[in-house]
Amino acid sequence: MQPLIIVEQLLNGVQLGITLFLLAAGLTLVLGIMNLINLAHASMYMVGAYLSATVYLWSGSFLFGVVAALTGALLLGVLIELVVFRALYQRTPLDQVLATFAVLLICNETVRIVWGPGALNAPLPPFLSGQVEILPGAPYPVIRLAIVAVGLLAAVLLYLLISRTRLGMLIRAGASNRVMIGALGVNIKLLYTAVFGLGAVLAALSGVMSGPISSVEPGMGDKILILCLVVIVIGGIGSVRGAFIGALLIGIVDTCGRVFLSPLLFWLMPGAGAKTAGPAIATMLIYMTMALVLFFRPRGLFPPRLR
Numbered sequence: 001m002q003p004l005i006i007v008e009q010l011l012n013g014v015q016l017g018i019t020l021f022l023l024a025a026g027l028t029l030v031l032g033i034m035n036l037i038n039l040a041h042a043s044m045y046m047v048g049a050y051l052s053a054t055v056y057l058w059s060g061s062f063l064f065g066v067v068a069a070l071t072g073a074l075l076l077g078v079l080i081e082l083v084v085f086r087a088l089y090q091r092t093p094l095d096q097v098l099a100t101f102a103v104l105l106i107c108n109e110t111v112r113i114v115w116g117p118g119a120l121n122a123p124l125p126p127f128l129s130g131q132v133e134i135l136p137g138a139p140y141p142v143i144r145l146a147i148v149a150v151g152l153l154a155a156v157l158l159y160l161l162i163s164r165t166r167l168g169m170l171i172r173a174g175a176s177n178r179v180m181i182g183a184l185g186v187n188i189k190l191l192y193t194a195v196f197g198l199g200a201v202l203a204a205l206s207g208v209m210s211g212p213i214s215s216v217e218p219g220m221g222d223k224i225l226i227l228c229l230v231v232i233v234i235g236g237i238g239s240v241r242g243a244f245i246g247a248l249l250i251g252i253v254d255t256c257g258r259v260f261l262s263p264l265l266f267w268l269m270p271g272a273g274a275k276t277a278g279p280a281i282a283t284m285l286i287y288m289t290m291a292l293v294l295f296f297r298p299r300g301l302f303p304p305r306l307r
Contacts, residue, residue, distance in 0.1 A: 005259075143213055
C-alpha cells in the first residue's frame with residue numbers, strides 16, 4: 001500500500017470530520033442547553049446546500065450564494081424555533097422526537113416540491129476547482145482543502161465566541177444549569193433562539209461546502225445526521241470541544257475503514273469473503289468506536305459539568 005494513498009485518505013477523513021463538526025456543533029449545543037432532541041437539524045444542512053447552489057447558478061457569484069444560504073438558514077431556523085420548538089421544551093423526549101421528525105419530513109417534501117425529486121447540480125467556482133500538490137506526486141482537490149480550512153476557521157471563531165464573549169458565557173452557563181440563569185434574569189427564550197440560529201448557520205455552512213462534492217438532493221442530510229448523533233455521543237452531549245474531537249475521530253475511522261479494511265482482510269480470508277465482509281465491517285466501525293469510547297468514558301470524551 002503506497003504511503004501517498006494513506007496520506008490522501010487521512011486528509012479525506014479529516015475533511016469528512018470537519019463537515020461533521022460543523023453539523024454536530026449546533027446539534028450538541030441545542031441538545032446540551034435546550035435539552036431538545038432536534039432531528040430536524042439535518043434540514044438546515046440540506047437547505048444550505050440547495051440555497052447556495054441555486055443562488056450561485058442564478059447570480060454567477062459563489063460568495064453571494066454562500067451569504068444567501070447562511071441568511072436563509074438563519075431565518076428559517078429562527079422561524080422553526082419560534083413556531084414549533086418553543087412549545088416542545090417542556091415536553092417528553094418522545095414528543096420532541098416525533099415533532100422534529102415531522103419537521104424533517106415537511107422540509108424534505110417542501111424541497112422536493114420546489115426543486116423537484118432529482119439531484120441539483122452544484123458547480124464548483126473556478127477558484128475552488130482543480131488540484132494542488134500537497135506532496136510530490138500527490139495531487140489533492142482544492143475544494144477539500146478549502147472545506148478543511150473553512151471548518152477550522154469556523155471552529156476557532158466558535159471557540160472564541162463561547163469562551164471570550166458574554167453570549168458564550170451565557171451558553172456555557174445554560175449548558176450547566178439553565179434554570180439558574182433564568183432565575184438570574186437572563187432572557188432564556190432569547191438565548192434559546194440565538195443558540196438555535198447559530199446551530200442552523202453552522203449546519204448550512206456544512207451543506208454549502210459539501211454540496212459541490214456530494215449529491216444535492218432531497219433528504220441529503222438524513223444519512224449524515226446519524227453520524228452526527230454518534231459524534232456528539234462520543235464527544236459528550238453539550239461539549240463543542242468534544243464534538244470537534246469526536247468528528248475528526250469518526251471521519252478518519254469511517255473513511256479509512258471503507259478504503260483499507262477490504263485489502264487488509266485479503267490477508268486473513270479468501271478473496272470473495274474479504275470482498276463481502278470488508279464493506280459490512282466498515283459500516284459498523286463507527287458504532288464499534290462509539291461503544292469502545294463509552295465503555296471507558298460513559299459520558300463521552302469531554303462531557304460538560306453535571307447539572
